[in-house]
Amino acid sequence: MKITICGGGALGSHVLYLSRSLSNARFGVIDNDRVETKNLAAQWFVKPMLGKNKATALKLQMANFFGCAIDASPVRLSKVNMQELLGSTDLVVDCFDNGASRQLIQDFVRETSTPCVHAGLAADGTFGAVRWDRDFVIDHEPVEGQATCEGGAFLPLIVQASVSLVEAIRTFQTERSETNWNIRPGRTEKLET
Amino acid sequence: MKSATINITYQGLSANYLTPLPKNASDAMIRRVCEEAIRGGEVPELPRAIPANAFAAHVVDRFQGAKNQFIVRPQVPFG
Known part of the structure; x- marks a missing residue:
């Protein structure tokens, strides 16, 4: 199964x-x-990766630490390259941090009937959500460019949300079931939908 | 009218509230129901002293399953 993670930041790097x-x-x-x-406090990057593209850095870390080969696309996803980057994907995992990019993904997966799971975090670090596309509402960032859960204080919630997202991927891979999750600090809830 | 479960998350706390509500209730109506229920003490897990329009920026999730269920949650734009 080819799984493409869109966004290699707080959620994407940990999910990988x-x-x-x-x-x-x-x-x-x-x-x-x-x-x-500023990314080092809450994203899975080691110091020598500073300045490198995030997709490239994750490819290097996965190869160096675990001997895992992954595909890295150090580009901005757009309508122009969408088919090339996502056309052969069996599952899209949306970890982007902006509504415009999430909208591009949603339009594409709905048009092509590609399975897709989205995950997002609240700006104040009090809540996270994992939703399969059919039940997903895109939330646009209230103020463009504002802080995005970057501090180390948010790391526990980021990891909690990442674990839930991995579980959603695993159950889809093994059982073809689509599980939605709510994440609050210290508590993760699988939704009975 | 069918009973609906509203799962409400507010400032890191969460609770379920059971109330008669049609499946096609508007987002605005659901937000208003939440606010009044909390202020009226019907959702003891959440603090009663919430400001007016406390859920104005919250999102109402609806699911395509058979259950009459809504989730009222903070926005989650970041990844």
Whole structure:
């Protein structure tokens, strides 16, 4: 199964790290952003990756730490390259941090009937959600460019949400079931929908 | 009218509230129901002293399953 993670930031980097042992999965990651010092507190990047593209950095870390090969696409996802980047994907995992990119993904997966699971975090770090596309409402960031759960204080919630997202991927891979999750600090709830 | 479960998350706390509500209730109506129920003490897990329009920026999730269920949650734009 080819699984493409869109966004290699707080959620995307941890999901990749936590999913590495899933069997029969080939991962790809798309991100055009670079690793900055502020990212080191809450995203899965080591210091030598500073300045590198996030997708490239994740590819290097997965190879160096675990001997895992992944596909890295260090580009911005757009309507122009969408088919090329997602056309052969069996599952899209949306970990982007902006509504416009999430909308691009939603339009594509609905048009092509590609399975897709989305995950997001509240700006104040009090809530996270994992939703399969048919039940997903896109939330646009209230103020463009505002802080996005970057501090280390949010790391526990980020990891909680990432674990739930990996579980959603695993159950889809093994049982073809689509599970939605609510995540609050210290508590993760699988929704009976 | 069919009973609906509203799962409400507010400032890191969460609770379920059971109330008669049609499946096609508007987002605005659901937000208003939540606010009045909490202020009226019908959702003891959440603090009663919430400001007016406390859920104005919250999202109402609806699910395509058979259950009459709504989730009122903070926005989650970041990943």
